[in-house]
Amino acid sequence: MTPKPHRVFLDRVSGYADEASAYMRRRRHIRRSFARSYHAGGRSTEHLADTESGAELFEAASELLELARER
């Protein structure tokens, strides 16, 4: 039996929604910490956690996160 047109539409929409939610779950799961700085002239750099600047950035960021949540 041919499905009703509105049912096809709903299935399509819920299919996209399922894909989107799965994408967000994967993104949350696999996303790693990072530190990036952007400079004049459009240049940017990634500071890895095992570098001096990266360690300092992550440490300072952790302190700021704690301060923001102390309230």
Next chain:
Amino acid sequence: MATEAQSSSDPVSRALAFLGELSVDLEGAAIFDQDGALLGGTGENGQAWVEPARRLVAAAAGAEMGPVEQIHVATRDGEVFAVVQSGLTAVAVTDRFVLSSLITFDMRTVLRDLATQHFEAAAGDPATSAGKDEVDG
């Protein structure tokens, strides 16, 4: 975002309150002048933000890629943004997975507006900056 900034009427407090309205994921923020002195912050411990914020910007500046315009640090606990605009620096703390482009756009907008008021006030009244808490380094 409930802050002490909302109860005040000075431009920095209004800017912080406005930033909180624009960005629902914002958990805290502070604004510093070109010397690193705290102009205002959310919560009751704004002065405590000075040292980590200074270290954040200094660490990025150490990359020797020119003046720092923006910093984005994402951790498992949350995200920290710093934007340098018009001689002012804003540091913001948010929940994880915020849309960074929106947050930084809002921060730039607020800083640009605030800088206009801040420098106009400073030019009109040299004593405007008196009484600020200076940052070492």
